[in-house]
Amino acid sequence: MAMTQLEVLHVLARHRGQRIVITTMTTAGLWPALSDTPLDFFFIPSAMGHASSLGLGLALAQPDRGVIVVNGDGSLLMNLGTLVTLAQHAVPLTMLIMDNGLYEVTGGQRTVGAGTVDFAALARAAGIPRVYEFERLEQWEAGAADALSGPGPVVIWLKVEGRLGQQTPKPPHPMSEQIARLRRALGVAD
Amino acid sequence: MLDGPSVVAALRACGITHVLWIPDSELGRWEPAFLAEPSLHLVRVCREGEAIAIAAGLFLGGKRPLVIIQCTGLFEAGDSLRNAIHDLQLPLLFLIGVRSYxxxxxxxxxxxxxLFTEPILQAWRLPYVLLGPTHSAADLQHALTEAAQEKRPGAVLIAE
Structure with a gap:
């Protein structure tokens, strides 16, 4: 039985430490119940598929902090080049790919290549040095500590359950507030 | 006339820390000067929208990025531009080559x-200045400095 996205996030919450966590689309609606600190950035409204790029910029700017991007399969497909760009930088960035084969926030339409795209192989071919894949919750629980520690960049491909009839979530705070509190937490002056 | 060394000097004077970069045949001539300047981090990307999102992250993290692309890439990158400068309201800076101007x-x-570069920038409400062959790196520096001082996004178009 496939994991739910919420189950995946519960495990992530136990291992994220003091890293920035960027969520987008479905997970931006789930993560606030688990964590809502200045280091949690709910990327809504977003540019389509660009959470990973935003995270790379933060990781380049704050190489001692660490960044976790919780991406979706549909979002990654919109910005596949991010894997190649990310692979060029030895930054502490971990990208989770929540693969449900759906554009969930638009109601549950199939993504192109759903069920056939091998995101782990794509990441490896792009040059990502550490790539993990998990299909079952017990595997993810057992492997998360290793996958979420050590040098980056890291890509973690997670097969998750799709849900139909969902809507685009709303962020718990306005974007201006999120940016201000994140920059304060990072010690960045206005 | 802009050349690599004079552009690098202008960017240094403006405090630019990172250049997000998909060059065209004109702007690409500056690359050796960028690579020779240790205070500038050159970040190569695959697509222009990606460049803008990385620049947004750099700015959130306290750096001063500059996105350098051709107008063709600008056309591709509208959603990312809209998100960064309007949704996130980040004062990002751009240098854009206008092919065949x-x-x-x-x-x-x-x-x-x-035909489309300036109308598109106007549609996206991104303030810009246009520099031609008679302009110098001092004009580039002035345009970038003015946008930074006003804490607003801004673009410098290079007539090619």
């Missing part, structure tokens, strides 16, 4: 790039 002025090209 000079030939268009002379009526010797059918390239449609010059």
């Amino acid at each position: 000079l030939a268009h002025q002379q009526g010797t090209t059918r390239d449609t790039c010059p």
Whole structure:
């Protein structure tokens, strides 16, 4: 039985430490119940598929902090080049790919290549040095500590359950507030 | 006339820390100067929208990025531009080559790039200045400095 996205996030919450966590689309609606600190950035409204790029910029700017991007399969497909760009930088960035084969926030339409795209192989071919894949919750629980520690960049491909009839979530705070509190937490002056 | 060393000097004076970069044949001539400047981090990307999102992250993390792309990439990158400068309201800076601008002025090209670059920037509400062959790196520095002082996004168009 496939994991739910919420189950995946519960495990992530136990291992994220003091890293920035960027969520987008479905997970931006789930993560606030688990964590809502200045280091949690709910990327809504977003540019389509660009959470990973935003995270790379933060990781380049704050190489001692660490960044976790919780991406979706549909979002990654919109910005596949991010894997190649990310692979060029030895930054502490971990990208989770929540693969449900759906554009969930638009109601549950199939993504192109759903069920056939091998995101782990794509990441490896792009040059990502550490790539993990998990299909079952017990595997993810057992492997998360290793996958979420050590040098980056890291890509973690997670097969998750799709849900139909969902809507685009709303962020718990306005974007201006999120940016201000994140920059304060990072010690960045206005 | 802009060349690599004079552009690098202008960017240093403006405190630019990172250049997000997909060059065209004109701007690409500056690359050796960028690579020779240790205070500038050159970040190569695959697509222009990606460049803008990385620049947004850099800015959130306290750096001062500059996105350098051709107008064709600008056309591709609208959603990312809209998100960064309007949704996130980040004062990002851009340097954009306008392909065939000079030939268009002379009526010797059918390239449609010059027709759409300025109207698209106006539609996205991104303030810009246009620099031609008679302008210098001091003009570039002035444009970038002015946008930074006003804490607003801004673009410098380079007539090619």
